[in-house]
Amino acid sequence: MPPTTSPDARARLWRAAQLAPVLSVLVLLFGGALVLALAQSLGFAPWFGVNTFPDPSYFGSLWGSADFWVSLGLTLAYALAATGLALILGTALALALVRAFRGQRLYKYIYKLPLMIPYTVGIALAVLMLGNGGMVSRLAAFVGLIDSPGEFPRILNTHYGWGIIAVYVWKQTPFVALSVYAVLLGIGRDTSEAAAILGANRRQIFWRVTLPQILPGIVSAALICFAFNVGAFEAPFILGGGYPDTLPVVAWRYFNDADYTLQIQGMAVVVSIALVAGLILFAWLALYRWQERRMGRR
Amino acid sequence: MTEVQLRSVAKRFGDEVAIEALDLRIPDGELVALLGPSGCGKTTTLRMISGLETPSAGQILFEGRDVSGVSVQERNVGMVFQRYALFPHMTVEKNVAFGLSIRGLPKSEIAERVAEILGVVQLSEYRKRFPSQLSGGQMQRVAIARTLITEPDVLMMDEPLANLDTGLRGEMRRFIRELQQRLGITTIFVTHDQVEAMELADRVAVIFDGRLAQYGAPDRLYRKPASLNVARFLGATNLVPGRLRDPDLVDTPLGTLVCPWRQGQTGDAVHVMARSELIDIGTERTAPTDIEGRIIAREFFGATVSYSVACQNTHVNVTEQARRMLELGAPVWLKLAPEHMWIIPE
Amino acid sequence: MTEVQLRSVAKRFGDEVAIEALDLRIPDGELVALLGPSGCGKTTTLRMISGLETPSAGQILFEGRDVSGVSVQERNVGMVFQRYALFPHMTVEKNVAFGLSIRGLPKSEIAERVAEILGVVQLSEYRKRFPSQLSGGQMQRVAIARTLITEPDVLMMDEPLANLDTGLRGEMRRFIRELQQRLGITTIFVTHDQVEAMELADRVAVIFDGRLAQYGAPDRLYRKPASLNVARFLGATNLVPGRLRDPDLVDTPLGTLVCPWRQGQTGDAVHVMARSELIDIGTERTAPTDIEGRIIAREFFGATVSYSVACQNTHVNVTEQARRMLELGAPVWLKLAPEHMWIIPE
Amino acid sequence: QDAAAFRDAFLAGETGWPAVEARARDEGEVNFYYWGGSDLLNVWVDSMAVPALATKGVTLNPIRITSTKDVVDVILAEKAAGKRLGDGSVDVLWVNGENFATLKVQDGLFGSFAQLLPTSANIEWNAEDPRSLLNLRDFGVETGGAEMPWSGEQYVCAYNGDTVEEDALPATFDQLKAYLTENPGRFTYVKPPHYLGNTFVQQAVYAFNPDGTGAEPFQQNRDDIAPEELARLIAPGLEYLKSLEPLLLNGSDSGARYPEDPAAIDGMFLNGEVDFNCKFGIYAVSTGLSTGTYPEAAREFIFPEKGMIKNKNYLAIPANAPNPAAALVLVDWMTTVDAQATKLEATGFPAGIDGWTLELSDRAALESASPGLIALTEEDLEANAVPDTNATLVDVIEAVWLDYIERDSTEGIEALVQRAYETLGQ
Amino acid sequence: MFLIAGFILGPFLPLIIQSFAFRWAWPDLLPGTWWLEQREKSPIPLAWDYVLSPYSRIWEATLNTVLIGGIVTAICLAICLPAAKVLARDRFRGKSLLEFGLSLPLIVPETAIGIALLMMFIRLGLAGTYTGIIIAHLIPTIPYMIRMLTSVWQGLGREFEEQAMILGASRWQVLRLVTLPMLMPGVVAGALFSFLVSTNIFLLTFLLGQGKIVTLPTLLFSKISGGQIDATGAGIALIVTVPGIAMLLISERFLREEAFGQGFGN
Numbered sequence A: 001m002p003p004t005t006s007p008d009a010r011a012r013l014w015r016a017a018q019l020a021p022v023l024s025v026l027v028l029l030f031g032g033a034l035v036l037a038l039a040q041s042l043g044f045a046p047w048f049g050v051n052t053f054p055d056p057s058y059f060g061s062l063w064g065s066a067d068f069w070v071s072l073g074l075t076l077a078y079a080l081a082a083t084g085l086a087l088i089l090g091t092a093l094a095l096a097l098v099r100a101f102r103g104q105r106l107y108k109y110i111y112k113l114p115l116m117i118p119y120t121v122g123i124a125l126a127v128l129m130l131g132n133g134g135m136v137s138r139l140a141a142f143v144g145l146i147d148s149p150g151e152f153p154r155i156l157n158t159h160y161g162w163g164i165i166a167v168y169v170w171k172q173t174p175f176v177a178l179s180v181y182a183v184l185l186g187i188g189r190d191t192s193e194a195a196a197i198l199g200a201n202r203r204q205i206f207w208r209v210t211l212p213q214i215l216p217g218i219v220s221a222a223l224i225c226f227a228f229n230v231g232a233f234e235a236p237f238i239l240g241g242g243y244p245d246t247l248p249v250v251a252w253r254y255f256n257d258a259d260y261t262l263q264i265q266g267m268a269v270v271v272s273i274a275l276v277a278g279l280i281l282f283a284w285l286a287l288y289r290w291q292e293r294r295m296g297r298r
Numbered sequence B, C: 001m002t003e004v005q006l007r008s009v010a011k012r013f014g015d016e017v018a019i020e021a022l023d024l025r026i027p028d029g030e031l032v033a034l035l036g037p038s039g040c041g042k043t044t045t046l047r048m049i050s051g052l053e054t055p056s057a058g059q060i061l062f063e064g065r066d067v068s069g070v071s072v073q074e075r076n077v078g079m080v081f082q083r084y085a086l087f088p089h090m091t092v093e094k095n096v097a098f099g100l101s102i103r104g105l106p107k108s109e110i111a112e113r114v115a116e117i118l119g120v121v122q123l124s125e126y127r128k129r130f131p132s133q134l135s136g137g138q139m140q141r142v143a144i145a146r147t148l149i150t151e152p153d154v155l156m157m158d159e160p161l162a163n164l165d166t167g168l169r170g171e172m173r174r175f176i177r178e179l180q181q182r183l184g185i186t187t188i189f190v191t192h193d194q195v196e197a198m199e200l201a202d203r204v205a206v207i208f209d210g211r212l213a214q215y216g217a218p219d220r221l222y223r224k225p226a227s228l229n230v231a232r233f234l235g236a237t238n239l240v241p242g243r244l245r246d247p248d249l250v251d252t253p254l255g256t257l258v259c260p261w262r263q264g265q266t267g268d269a270v271h272v273m274a275r276s277e278l279i280d281i282g283t284e285r286t287a288p289t290d291i292e293g294r295i296i297a298r299e300f301f302g303a304t305v306s307y308s309v310a311c312q313n314t315h316v317n318v319t320e321q322a323r324r325m326l327e328l329g330a331p332v333w334l335k336l337a338p339e340h341m342w343i344i345p346e
Numbered sequence D: 001q002d003a004a005a006f007r008d009a010f011l012a013g014e015t016g017w018p019a020v021e022a023r024a025r026d027e028g029e030v031n032f033y034y035w036g037g038s039d040l041l042n043v044w045v046d047s048m049a050v051p052a053l054a055t056k057g058v059t060l061n062p063i064r065i066t067s068t069k070d071v072v073d074v075i076l077a078e079k080a081a082g083k084r085l086g087d088g089s090v091d092v093l094w095v096n097g098e099n100f101a102t103l104k105v106q107d108g109l110f111g112s113f114a115q116l117l118p119t120s121a122n123i124e125w126n127a128e129d130p131r132s133l134l135n136l137r138d139f140g141v142e143t144g145g146a147e148m149p150w151s152g153e154q155y156v157c158a159y160n161g162d163t164v165e166e167d168a169l170p171a172t173f174d175q176l177k178a179y180l181t182e183n184p185g186r187f188t189y190v191k192p193p194h195y196l197g198n199t200f201v202q203q204a205v206y207a208f209n210p211d212g213t214g215a216e217p218f219q220q221n222r223d224d225i226a227p228e229e230l231a232r233l234i235a236p237g238l239e240y241l242k243s244l245e246p247l248l249l250n251g252s253d254s255g256a257r258y259p260e261d262p263a264a265i266d267g268m269f270l271n272g273e274v275d276f277n278c279k280f281g282i283y284a285v286s287t288g289l290s291t292g293t294y295p296e297a298a299r300e301f302i303f304p305e306k307g308m309i310k311n312k313n314y315l316a317i318p319a320n321a322p323n324p325a326a327a328l329v330l331v332d333w334m335t336t337v338d339a340q341a342t343k344l345e346a347t348g349f350p351a352g353i354d355g356w357t358l359e360l361s362d363r364a365a366l367e368s369a370s371p372g373l374i375a376l377t378e379e380d381l382e383a384n385a386v387p388d389t390n391a392t393l394v395d396v397i398e399a400v401w402l403d404y405i406e407r408d409s410t411e412g413i414e415a416l417v418q419r420a421y422e423t424l425g426q
Numbered sequence E: 001m002f003l004i005a006g007f008i009l010g011p012f013l014p015l016i017i018q019s020f021a022f023r024w025a026w027p028d029l030l031p032g033t034w035w036l037e038q039r040e041k042s043p044i045p046l047a048w049d050y051v052l053s054p055y056s057r058i059w060e061a062t063l064n065t066v067l068i069g070g071i072v073t074a075i076c077l078a079i080c081l082p083a084a085k086v087l088a089r090d091r092f093r094g095k096s097l098l099e100f101g102l103s104l105p106l107i108v109p110e111t112a113i114g115i116a117l118l119m120m121f122i123r124l125g126l127a128g129t130y131t132g133i134i135i136a137h138l139i140p141t142i143p144y145m146i147r148m149l150t151s152v153w154q155g156l157g158r159e160f161e162e163q164a165m166i167l168g169a170s171r172w173q174v175l176r177l178v179t180l181p182m183l184m185p186g187v188v189a190g191a192l193f194s195f196l197v198s199t200n201i202f203l204l205t206f207l208l209g210q211g212k213i214v215t216l217p218t219l220l221f222s223k224i225s226g227g228q229i230d231a232t233g234a235g236i237a238l239i240v241t242v243p244g245i246a247m248l249l250i251s252e253r254f255l256r257e258e259a260f261g262q263g264f265g266n
């Protein structure tokens, strides 16, 4: 280093050097992909021989159609329902796990299994279990509740999305449990014991002491799950109820359409998904920052 | 305002014995310090009294009634945790109000009592802050206020001062002492700092390895420790081995000392304790029983000076107030008054 | 063995001023304590001397040579961190050997020197343990050994005793003092505990808010503080406001005290300091200058007793060794010897 | 030799086959993209094609894909990115219909190579012979020698003999509707734009052709038929499908379920959720029985009478194939009697070569490789065969189906056709 | 608790049965015909015979999955370590923006990234190559790795490194001898998580691998995309779970939940 550089400048340079690799991946690939997607959704696609940039008509026709809003609604509804369920189950599981009980070690293995396994396996399991020809349906027939698979209430491939939600919940409950468990270990038992001594019963302890403390952890885990669910493709594709599809599946269909101009429409869908997800993240971060500042943590 | 009694209470965690057997009576309205080295079972004892832990054996009585069937919530005890355990997501005010608000008291009454207690702990202006915005001493006081507001019958504090600066610690000690005297609440105070125990407590229970080693008033413990361990733990520096001779005489490496003894028999091995600050040091022999020595080290502590004196085959520490400074190497005479010595049986 | 000098050293972090301007000369082979309240800039000073931080202004000289261009690694200093910073993934042995092994010394030599220094700090039998398996005092000694093995020219310790128990703290103080005297290594020792500074240091530098408030031998600081702040920080309890009268007289709320003064003029507002342990307390008047009072509070600290005495319109604290106990409410007479008082200009 | 020059010389007929084989050996490998959804075919490619190509000094890289459309995308994207012959990534792909038409329109094909291959003798190229139709036209689009027939197929339905009486079997669409009125929810078809779905829709359109001319008007190119005319022709068929919707699987409650994939219908068929399973698969029942995917009582039947679409599928070489000579060698081998016979035997995919062009022994080999029909005869099938719809019209019908049936559009069929014409014409 | 175990493990039972079935029609609770009964008669490999044969591509896919996961993890670790350090320790302008940016990939769906990247990759010639897949996998793995590592860096005071420097260690020695070993729990957790994420990715691999690069999720997807599972599909699904189970055992051995979940607790 030449002695003329001030220590501050040197520190800045060194910092930049350390951030560079991650930033380059992020900016070039991720940012590049986003920009490209945006440009394309605005009509910039010379490789299909289309270049009407900037052309808001793709968004216009997308957002102008009722189908889009139905799809968005479905996407958000499945994601929300699954996240909510996973959240409740995962938190309950984490709370159970911090208590000592027999076989705890074994459960600690078991509950993490879905976390380690790809979604596709979860889908396969859902098909085998919940399908009209699946295990549950067969058991129902075995005990004489139904006589033909058609009588079995449809779980997969309906617009209620039970199958999709089941897979998400199956896969994400452990994730939530793991996050919450780590946070629970972090906050320790002190505060809940203090509350007990102050006379709080179990319910009060949970709602007024434990939950507020683990809430940031829960919410960030939920956010990750929710965002994933919004963008997930496999489960709604295989287990969904068909038209109207969730947004990622809609995008996929546009991309697989013989009509190339529809790919641009697909890009508009993709960008819309990203927009929804980004908005949610931004809102959460803003809220979190505000809360942290209020509590004087930063 | 409750008398607390422990009857042969024991606690095991799996194979590990935390408390062997503890008998302890904490009189109504007194402040008792549990004193002992780390891991001796102080926290465990408090947790059992509060009901957070169930004794493996023995009984805990409040006012003579066994409380084993009484849940934590119903025992009406208060506990200040070692690391305060303030609720990080609540303001000072909310923290303090917690105990009342879960009891469903009317808002106005809660507000009134919170304001009052915050006044007592001098934190009125901090009431909107979150714990992370407070200093250690302030958190401490919030924890105390939060506990006191529920008017517990028994107040427990688990090393409440361990995490404070020396200066603050003294201040908080005085604060706690004053408050306890004012409210007259039965208080159990855990510490592993003898000075703290001495200063604060009406009685001190010294616990070693899950067993009560001695229980009594601070000055009694300090002057008349029941065992070598207690003496050492309470900071006694001059513990000279000896052997009982005739009544009132003990043979030691310092010579034969005049020192009344009541228990034991001639010939028993004992230790003689002579606290360093109770030994007079002079540059001239004034009595035949004076012991000759030579200063080999000197330490200046501001208010006091400590000398290490070589006498015969042993070392004696002497502390005196720093009004004069004796020189290193100077020959000195030590006066060990019989009433300032104490015989500890082996 | 190096003289360290700071010349108008300043340090800013962004807009925040940590050190305003510090001039300090630490003579070769001495042990200097940096004493000051939390946040006054003690750690920052050490970090600048070690090279971990670059001063915003001023110079740091080792043996008269400016070391601003010398990297941390080349300064050959040693530093013991507040929380020891032992490498948790290495055994005691490995921790201690670290400084040598990165210098690529032959294995046999390293082993020899590690064994030697572990002997010095009395940890030979712990050499295979990991830091988490050690007590505070042992970790402390490992940290010191690890630093000393590299034979630094300057040894720095940042509140090395802050995390230790009272008992252990005294022991470690003595250990450090002895070691430093044996090796004669220039040592800078940071603390915010005045007793520690007094006991250990050849000189004490009191720092307030990034400025040197006083620098001198411990007993001088203790007896003759240069300012009210220093006096208060060093634990003076009786600081009575007064006004200089004739030579050797000061008007105070306690009456007119006889007390020699050299600086200042008649009529100047001053404070008179009378350290609580240097005041004699008696139950009878023995001299006309004795001041009458009444004991209003008593605290027993084991070795000492502290009385709060109400005299005229003010309170005086008196500490004495706990050989007797005066009763609360008893009328007493205080003797303030002229040579035990000190005038502090406003 | 530069790849483009090789192509030009080869297509001009100036390059002898040994030279092609020699170049193929130099190229050393060939990337074959094909739909990998059939375990049987996968096994055959790995166990027969790979070793066969290896003897010719060419490493065959079989690349299994889930949708041919994806490969077409790759080819065209690479082409757009300036990748020419020798630079791309796809050498040979298994293709037909719309995807071929797309490649052809986008100029994404290698050229007219088929009749220059030694094994082209196994194919009937004589335009005079009506049997050559499927070799010259793929969904009505002229192949122009840019693809080589690989398999022939016909859309055949199977029923489950355990649940359906033989005399209750529908033979026409009206009978199907009647059957479903009796047994609601016992049938469904694959969702367009999957080609199986498209085919079912086309058959319905043929059957309800208001002129009674069946498949005939649908052989024209989109440019040759006015949207109004097309709308008139397909409207009754779509109306029929719409009226069928409530009778389909799940149609009575949350809306008819159209599976994405024939595998789903296979599963439902096996579990008895549906009574019929229609797909391209002359030998589907045989193979289904031998792999356990069909119920034991599965039988084939004629449906719809005089309206079972028959077509072929092909191997094409893209314009930017990285190894053009090896690609030619692969396609050539794929059309050998040996390859065709083993494929038929292993997978049940009917031969793409034309039996009558072969020598007797070869013809016998091919026949003995056939797994055999269950409950039908070659003659039955042949008698009810009809051709595909022109690929350019398939796009239109598919779009209209999506709008009219799936999206429940309230616009008239004519408007929908009109719009499809517009967007597709861009 | 029982319910949870049932919920998690229960579905595997039919999967195992299915993988040994030849024909398993509704409403049979067990297959009507087992694979072993048909094994001799069938001209082609059935069920496990197919799954375990090279025809199924399962070995290739496993190898690819593990290889890609390993390389992605290594690269991700290498580039995230310094960045996480800066994020944990420095305060600078634009830091919260950077943090926002680094969490974005968690939020922006794979569908969006994948489809957009495809065009880019085809132009760059990265589509269908290992390089391309590995680069693409970095996007979703980086946020996890950064979070894990930032939390360990935060837990690791500067004083250890400074102590080492004072003892004379060079930057490289500090990193190698002090920093890395001390970061180990977080590094292991981060590595495990990013390996997990990488091996779980379907869509990116599927889109960008163009069928040329087969991994376990894409292989399984092509088997079940129809919403139907036959014996070979079930067998493949079982094999796909094997790396997960291996990871589970490893993770239990080498780290505690705390480290694992830490990155998400805020």
Ligand SMILES: Nc1ncnc2c1ncn2[C@@H]1O[C@H](COP(=O)(O)OP(=O)(O)OP(=O)(O)O)[C@@H](O)[C@H]1O
Binding pocket: B013, B016, B017, B018, B036, B037, B038, B039, B040, B041, B042, B043, B044, B045, B192
């Ligand atoms: N939940 C527990 N499980 C197992 N052992 C425990 C548990 N709680 C305490 N112990 C053990 O019981 C003994 C006493 O612990 P306790 O916490 O009461 O000590 P302490 O006197 O409060 O010590 P310290 O001064 O360090 O706080 C220790 O040996 C400790 O290891």
Ligand SMILES: Nc1ncnc2c1ncn2[C@@H]1O[C@H](COP(=O)(O)OP(=O)(O)OP(=O)(O)O)[C@@H](O)[C@H]1O
Binding pocket: C013, C016, C017, C018, C036, C037, C038, C039, C040, C041, C042, C043, C044, C045, C192
């Ligand atoms: N890296 C830094 N960035 C910003 N401010 C700092 C930094 N380091 C120290 N300071 C500030 O400089 C001042 C002096 O800090 P320093 O750590 O030297 O105090 P100290 O005397 O060692 O205190 P303590 O006794 O609490 O350790 C403090 O106000 C502190 O907030």
Ligand SMILES: [Mg+2]
Binding pocket: B042, B043, B044, B082, B158
């Ligand atoms: Mg404790």
Ligand SMILES: [Mg+2]
Binding pocket: C042, C043, C044, C158
């Ligand atoms: Mg400091």
